[in-house]
Amino acid sequence: MTETGKLVKLILSGDAQAFETLIEEHKPLVSHVVFRMIPNPQDREDISQEVFIKVYQNLSDFRFEAKLSTWIAQIAYNLAINYLRQKKMISLDDLELADDSEGHLVAENIQPDKKVEEKDISQRLKTEIDNLPVQFRVIVTLFHLDQMSYNEIGKILNLPEGTVKSYLFRARKLLKDRLLSKYQVEDIWQ
Amino acid sequence: MAVNHWTEEQIQEFLDGKSSISKNSLEEHLKSCEACTKSFRYYQNLYSELIRDPGFKLSTDFARNLVSRIPQLAQARARFKFSDVFIGSVGIAALLGVMIFFIDFSIIAETVAKFSFSSLKADVQDWLRNSLSSLNGGVLLIGSSVLTLLVTATLDRLLSGPKYR
DSSP: OOHHHHHHHHHHTTOHHHHHHHHHHHHHHHHHHHHHHOOOHHHHHHHHHHHHHHHHHHGGGOOSSSOHHHHHHHHHHHHHHHHHHHTTOOOHHHHSOOTTHHHHHHHTTOSOOOOOOGGGHHHHHHHHHHTSOHHHHHHHHHHHTSOOOHHHHHHHHTOOHHHHHHHHHHHHHHHHHHHHHHHOTHHHHO | OOOOOOOHHHHHHHHTTOOSSOHHHHHHHHHHOHHHHHHHHHHHHHHHHHTSOOOOOOOTTHHHHHHTTHHHHHHHHHHHHHHHHHHHHHHHHHHHHHHHHHSOHHHHHHHHHTOOGGGHHHHHHHHHHHHHHHSOSHHHHHHHHHHHHHHHHHHHHHHHOOOOO
8 A cells, every 4th residue: 555545544544643744745735726826815824724624524535546635736726716716806717718818918017127136036926926817826836836747737727738738838938028028137047 | 041949838848858859959059049048048047936935834833723623524524424325315215206106106017917028118118108198297307307317416426426626
């Protein structure tokens, strides 16, 4: 039996320590998804808690068809999407990005800002990621921070692999273009 | 002479380690192409920024707080399972009730009494025709269809588990 299998078995038998281990192992992944999607800092912790509560309550239904991390991230993504829908912070259009949406996204916020210092770039990038459509944000985060594959990300967002790849490319191009045009970082990035 | 620049997609694929183009051929091209070198460096810098820890931190006692709620969670888990079984049972009972109410059992009894393999096909056709005609109009037919769907959906939920959609 794999380590994950043993951990799941222990949790199902009521081992609290095993559940704490699962939380500690998957806390970064859940925080990446939830913090990237939820703008309100007060709600982030509550939603992250809700994710692990769902995990605990439904662990017996986990069939090992996907990685445990993929399953947990899927719960986190769906809970965050439900929250955004309830708060009317997201519409169907935000989830089904039209082909012309890239043009719209490039055109906005294109006014050059003051020159930035190297140490500012991380903060500017964080701001620009927050301005991306929600799916772009999650895809960039899962790919670069959590080293997930297109296939795993596709399972989490319920998107085909090709769409994940295309959104990832578009997101990075948007980020690069915005950082160059808005903050004039080319001197630092030469 | 026209220069074949690398597309931004090709550069990203290369940096993702998913490009079919070799490192040598990239290096050769970058030596002689200023535009691609610039684009490549921009993406290289972007990639190194994207893997930096964004500082998303949950509270330090996050896991401990959750674990302390396990008795409550276990209770909720038990309630969740019970409700599934309860909904499934009600659905099945309702469907059986509708079937028992509308099916003419005298026709079935008669059919069983007269059963013979040679006339099986004709008997089944007769029985179906009589049973369906005994239903009181289309509304009842639709009602029983809806109940069938309810039972199917409930069974699917019970057997396949939650999908978080």
